[in-house]
Amino acid sequence: PLIIQVINPNTSDAMTATIAAAARVVAAPGNEILAVCPQEGAPSIEGHFDEAIATLGVLEQVKLGRDAGVDGHIIACFGDPGLLAARELATAPVIGIAEAAMHLATLVATRFSIVTTLPRTLTIARHLLHQYGFERHCAGLHAIDLPVLALEDGSGTAQQKVREQCIAARDRDGSGAVVLGCGGMADLARSLTDELGIPVIDGVSAAVKMVEALAALGLRTSKQGDLAYPLAKPLSGRFHGLNQ
Numbered sequence: 001p002l003i004i005q006v007i008n009p010n011t012s013d014a015m016t017a018t019i020a021a022a023a024r025v026v027a028a029p030g031n032e033i034l035a036v037c038p039q040e041g042a043p044s045i046e047g048h049f050d051e052a053i054a055t056l057g058v059l060e061q062v063k064l065g066r067d068a069g070v071d072g073h074i075i076a077c078f079g080d081p082g083l084l085a086a087r088e089l090a091t092a093p094v095i096g097i098a099e100a101a102m103h104l105a106t107l108v109a110t111r112f113s114i115v116t117t118l119p120r121t122l123t124i125a126r127h128l129l130h131q132y133g134f135e136r137h138c139a140g141l142h143a144i145d146l147p148v149l150a151l152e153d154g155s156g157t158a159q160q161k162v163r164e165q166c167i168a169a170r171d172r173d174g175s176g177a178v179v180l181g182c183g184g185m186a187d188l189a190r191s192l193t194d195e196l197g198i199p200v201i202d203g204v205s206a207a208v209k210m211v212e213a214l215a216a217l218g219l220r221t222s223k224q225g226d227l228a229y230p231l232a233k234p235l236s237g238r239f240h241g242l243n244q
């Protein structure tokens with residue numbers, strides 16, 4: 001059995017619980033989901049600045065997980081904050097939910113759309129499409145124009161907006177699949193897939209199965225070249241020891 005660390009990079013416990021539940025639904029029997037979030041940081045991540053703040057907390061959690069011997073790390077925020085830095089620190093695989101969802105979307109459709117939260121985070125999704133090489137696969141990007149934590153306010157308004165944007169994406173973009181662009185949407189994928197009749201993909205569950213696949217194949221983060229462990233040097237103050 002595996003221990004899979006799922007890191008919610010924001011500090012909102014309700015969203016950590018949503019993410020953890022979605023991960024546990026799909027985890028193979030016997031595999032443990034260790035859901036964590038940074039002790040300090042941003043309550044939600046809605047832009048480049050928030051991502052920079054969150055990255056330190058992600059790295060601290062990755063180090064704790066590695067030292068606890070987890071079999072994989074998942075960065076459960078759609079910006080995949082700190083992904084490559086985390087891979088330097090990690091021994092086990094590190095999967096971001098955006099890359100996981102995008103990869104799976106390309107396996108079931110020739111073109112996919114993305115539905116995310118605030119319009120200003122659309123640029124972050126575009127940057128990831130470029131970084132991962134999926135620009136030509138993405139037929140459209142949509143935002144529900146609600147803040148991330150609206151997904152946890154219990155009103156159902158955000159969930160309804162996600163549903164509307166997924167339907168619009170299916171009917172207007174000519175895409176065969178939709179990627180949910182927020183960790184807080186993780187619990188919506190199954191019901192939307194059934195209702196819309198096309199694959200609606202959540203990156204949390206996608207990442208859990210990718211970690212399981214990599215572990216089954218004996219594949220871990222390469223420590224050759226740029227993903228080798230961080231160079232040994234004395235880090236000062238709050239960063240002391242983080243690179244060890």
Ligand SMILES: NC(=O)NC1=NC(=O)NC1=O
Nearest residue numbers: 010044045077078182183
């Ligand atoms: N595009 C997003 O909504 N990104 C996110 N911000 C968070 O705090 N969690 C996410 O997944």
